[in-house]
Amino acid sequence: MKPMVLAAALWLAAAFPATAETLIRYSNWLPVKHQMHAEVFVPWMAEVEKITQGRVKFEILPKLVGTVPTQFDVVRDGLADMAVFVPGFSPGRFELIEVTELPLLADEPTVISPAANALYTKHLAKYDEFKGVHMVSLFSTAAGHIYTAKKPMRSIGDLKGLKLRTSLASNGPAMIALGAVPIQKGTNEIYELVTSGVVDGTLWTKEGPAGFSMVNGTLNHMLLVPGGLYNSILALAINQDKWNTIAPNDRDAITKISGDVMAKAIGESYSRADERGLQMMKAAGANVVTADGEFLAAIRRALSPAEATWIAKAKKKGMANPEAVLADFKADIAARQRAFERAR
Template sequence: MHHLLRQLVAALAVAGCAFGATTAAAQTTTVKYSNWLPAGQAMRVEVIEPWIAEVEKITQGRVKIDTLPKVVGTVPAQFDVARDGQADLVVFIPGYTPNRFDILEVAQLPFMGDDPERLAPVVDRFYRKNLASFNELKGVHPLSVYVVSPGQLFNRVRPIKTLADFKGLKIRSPQASSTQALSLLGAVPVSKPVGETYELLSSGVLDGTFMPPESIPAFKLTDLVPHATIVPGAIYNTILVLGINEDKWKSFSQADRDAITRISGDAFARNIGRAYAKGDKAAFDTIRKAGRTVEVLPEPVVAEMKKTLAPIEKDWIEKVKKKGVADPQKLIDQLRADFAAAK
């Protein structure tokens, strides 16, 4: 009798262990990440991949991020991919879908800042404090809102030292604010994705491109664009968002959400800014070693450019007033003040 009892207790203990193991396994939530960044790209290698590993570590394996073998949908559609649950986690660029994230575009206006290491974390904090309430990202929880390096101008025709030098140049533009800037400067904007730049420059369709300096060697353009122009303060920045499907985010425990939030937000943004600042420096070293010219626009020309590009700000103000922003100028002034005060 005792022997049978012992066997029964042992059997129950084994069953209990198996049940416990099943419960632990069931607690792992897998997050599907739709990745479009190429292998070796700075944001992917230096920031996103370490962040993915850190998420699993700080949640003790309860949240595991699985990078899908290829992007789900198109790059411009990544917000919808996350919102509709086709994938859970994305990086999306609001500027790729004009007239949709208008209020967020405040950080893309001319002369907001040219130091990504300082500006990227400022943009994340500014979004949370001043822009989140407008609910432009409904359905997607923004883990980090940030900028990369500002686009600078690279061309194959001539050094740019005055505003007149822009006239007639066919320049690739990545977003609406840079397209408007090129038009106001007398250049011819051509809206094309970054992947087509090499072919369009080498065939002579394009004279140049707006691009973060870090990307010039990365896309093998150093020999195609001998003239680099740095505009102090920057003609434009590009906002990116690391976002997760809202329902997926809510499915995590509060403790795991808090832990992930601590390593996201402005901390993630600063890491992005640092990676791009480092990449820009390396890119300019490569460009100079190749014997190319790097012109910094002098202050009087920058002052003239600010006047020429003033309509971009005015148009944005009018646009977002219609979206319910009572005092758009206050937002512009606040973001510039936040950047000026940033360490």
């Protein structure tokens, strides 16, 4: 081979390696048996490696990088390449996405999870609240309800003065509106807080107590609120610079199995876990009450200002039509709820 031809061949081989590989380092804070990790993320990583023929691979790091509340910054700053982050752990920072956490929207995970991702893609992504990361998917866990250790809840008056553990800062105003006292603490602190009497109970999903082995008399009373008192929104994100190193055809292939597809899978996993958790609570003898009639009407009246509060925030952020965005979100939820009920 002539020297010039050989040099050109070597340059091409260096510029376009045939087996280029992108390794994505995943900072994980979920238990290995958690349904999101075991049923969705791990299979998704395996599928990504398959469809990219090994050009994109993952390393689940042996321990969490940073803290759970700082996972967005960890990924944006490249301390890890991928992580799940919770926007609600950073109050005042990601205000547009708070629309997906408004009370009484939906309490079926297979409805709210893909609806939240669709809303983000259609209306919110263009505002670039999550600059510096590529959003693989945005999704919801199960809706939150109220648990107490000693006091049953049969009217809105029973909520007055209750000290309730909350996980998200955005839950605080809703609890105050209901007459309760919010105390923001982590999920891993619930058992100690309840058994020591620091709190009377907690906001939690139907699957929460079962997942944390607290169906043994720790939380004896459960109030189910149709529509849910809140939905906790999470996102799986990849550092933007790392995402850009992946070949365009591989990015397209990954995108097809992410987004809505992932949000639906997570919704389904939480729906199954919710049902298991609720049945375990009932089997353990918990007093389960569903708010209805005047009780539910009173809750709705108390929480009605939440939408106006978000609309005001959205306008300050530069959104011209937040009322229309919220209406579109509600219409999508309603359509998905009808489809869910038809399929049951």
